[in-house]
Amino acid sequence: MSDLGIDLRNxxxxxxxxxxxxxxxxxxxxxxxxxxxxxxxAGVNDQVRQVRDGLAKGLRGIYFGGLExxxxxxxxxxxxxxxxxxxxxxxxxxGDRCPAYLPAVEEAYRNSSSGSVARARLEAAAIGTSIxxxxxxxxxxxxxxxxxxxxxxxxxxxxxINSGGGTVSVGAIAADGSTISATTISAVNSASxxxxxxxxxxxxxxxDHLIDPASRAEGDHLIKEAAEKPSxxxxxxxxxxxxxxxxxxxxxxxxxxxxxxxIPKVIAWLHGIPA
Numbered sequence: 001m002s003d004l005g006i007d008l009r010n011x012x013x014x015x016x017x018x019x020x021x022x023x024x025x026x027x028x029x030x031x032x033x034x035x036x037x038x039x040x041x042a043g044v045n046d047q048v049r050q051v052r053d054g055l056a057k058g059l060r061g062i063y064f065g066g067l068e069x070x071x072x073x074x075x076x077x078x079x080x081x082x083x084x085x086x087x088x089x090x091x092x093x094x095g096d097r098c099p100a101y102l103p104a105v106e107e108a109y110r111n112s113s114s115g116s117v118a119r120a121r122l123e124a125a126a127i128g129t130s131i132x133x134x135x136x137x138x139x140x141x142x143x144x145x146x147x148x149x150x151x152x153x154x155x156x157x158x159x160x161i162n163s164g165g166g167t168v169s170v171g172a173i174a175a176d177g178s179t180i181s182a183t184t185i186s187a188v189n190s191a192s193x194x195x196x197x198x199x200x201x202x203x204x205x206x207x208d209h210l211i212d213p214a215s216r217a218e219g220d221h222l223i224k225e226a227a228e229k230p231s232x233x234x235x236x237x238x239x240x241x242x243x244x245x246x247x248x249x250x251x252x253x254x255x256x257x258x259x260x261x262x263i264p265k266v267i268a269w270l271h272g273i274p275a
Contacts, residue, residue: 008022008026008036008039011023011039011042016048016050016051017050019046019048019051019054020048020050020051020052020053020054020055021054023039023040023043023046023051023054023055023058024054024055024057024058025058026039026040026043026055026058027040027055027058027059027062028058028061028062029062030062030063030064033058033059033062033064033067034064037064037066037067037070040055040059040067040070041070043055044070044073044074044078049080049082049083052078052080052083053080053082053083053086056083056086056087056089056090057086059071059087059090060086060089060090060093060125061093062094063094063097063098067098068098068100068101071087071090071091071101072100072104072256072260074087075087075088075091075104075260076246076260076263076264077263077264078264079264079267079268079271084264085118085121088104088105088108088122088125089121089122089124089125090125091104091105092105092122092125092126092129092131093125093126093129095126095129095130095131096129096130096131102131103253103254103257103258104257104258104260104261105122105131106131106134106138107257107258107261108122108261109122109135109138110138111201111261114139119135122135123135180203180206180207180220181220181224183224184203184220184221184223184224184227185203187223187224187227187228188200188203188223188224188227190227191227191230194268194269194272195226195227195230195235195269197265198262198265198266198268198269199223199226199227201262201265202219202223202238202242202262202266203223205242205258205259205262206219206220206223208258209254209255209258215241215244215245218241219241219245222234222237222238222241223238225237225238226238230269230273231273232270232273232275235266235269235270235273236270238266239263239266239267239270242259242262242263242266243259243263245259246259246260246263
């Protein structure tokens with residue numbers, strides 16, 4: 001950096017496009033990035049999308065120990081889809097060096113539509129890594145119904161939910177053997193638009209993960225409440241519940257990674273609700 005006459009202490013005074021280029025340059029190799037990790041931590045909070053995009057683009061090809069903590073926090077709070085996609089590409093490309101990334105990468109791939117640009121970009125980032133073969137297996141998995149499809153299994157109503165990609169079955173029995181209320185499923189079934197998409201994803205999360213009984217009961221109630229009476233208050237409570245699920249589980253675990261993927265969906269829905 002000094003060879004280029006750049007004083008990073010004055011980085012905030014640079015124009016947006018130059019600042020984005022500098023952050024990309026900081027992340028151009030692991031040694032430089034590690035030496036300037038405090039600037040990377042600052043860059044993820046830059047208010048300009050173009051700047052954060054430049055940083056995420058630079059990070060794709062590098063990794064150093066501890067970077068995942070910055071990445072997971074950034075990924076959880078980033079609201080721009082284009083920047084989130086670049087973060088996922090970094091996580092995909094560096095998944096073999098940081099296995100904690102892999103649950104979130106696989107979840108994101110499954111939640112992207114077959115043949116989509118998002119999947120193609122993740123596949124490109126995965127070339128030469130172990131996750132590439134996993135992506136190919138996912139592509140060959142059978143596809144179920146694409147929206148809610150009621151049918152009966154053993155006398156119990158089962159509702160198939162498309163959470164953004166692969167179909168997830170939600171019925172009377174959850175992963176830990178507990179019951180998800182039929183009224184909650186019905187309320188989510190009636191939801192539409194951005195809120196409906198977010199609720200279906202959160203309901204699938206509730207069904208698929210071994211969440212403690214008290215938290216599961218709270219989640220069931222909050223999903224139903226947000227579906228029936230969507231407001232900044234009810235959706236905000238659901239968002240807080242997801243954040244607790246992420247923060248109380250170890251980074252890189254399935255629960256933490258899945259919650260981190262869902263939080264931006266709920267934030268986007270919350271921002272669209274009138275005050």
